[in-house]
């Protein structure tokens with residue numbers, strides 16, 4: 001019997017990718033400099049200007065697209081820096097606990113599939129996830145609510161029986177509320193941003209009224225264990 005769905009955000013909620021993404025972007029800028037015979041600074045400016053045009057759209061998160069645009073190999077900078085990926089304390093434990101309580105763990109991310117697959121493989125937690133919904137799959141950012149709608153439909157679960165857990169008020173909380181989900185705001189993700197995005201992470205600081213707030217991942221366990229958090233399961 002399914003107790004409910006949990007839509008877990010990835011960056012800033014289950015993982016700290018700031019060092020990894022920083023290194024990947026640096027590597028791409030170096031490759032651009034080499035290929036176009038530019039100074040490192042010129043290459044950085046070129047890459048940043050390119051990214052700025054994609055701000056506020058899901059392709060901003062698509063490293064494969066960025067690599068294609070500059071005629072680079074997307075995989076090499078990712079693989080070379082995977083050792084910088086860090087799971088946040090408690091990630092494995094909360095995913096395991098959620099499963100044992102009868103929830104399905106759905107990873108809902110603005111990342112694209114090829115990149116998140118590499119990272120999950122490295123992190124060794126793929127077997128704890130029942131589904132992965134990416135921005136290239138739904139062709140939208142999480143702020144649109146599409147990730148949630150697609151997951152609810154796929155698993156035939158009503159919104160009232162699902163939870164969104166995330167660190168971004170716009171991407172993870174307001175969007176989920178609009179679809180009718182319960183929400184858990186991960187306060188601790190506030191400072192874990194992408195190195196090239198501080199100017200667009202202002203929505204991190206937007207005030208939001210979630211159903212629950214957690215200051216560490218482990219704080220979610222009693223919330224998940226509560227009998228009343230979601231209505232009783234409606235199907236086997």
Ligand SMILES: [Mg+2]
Pocket residue numbers: 009010011012013166167168189
């Ligand atoms: Mg996040």
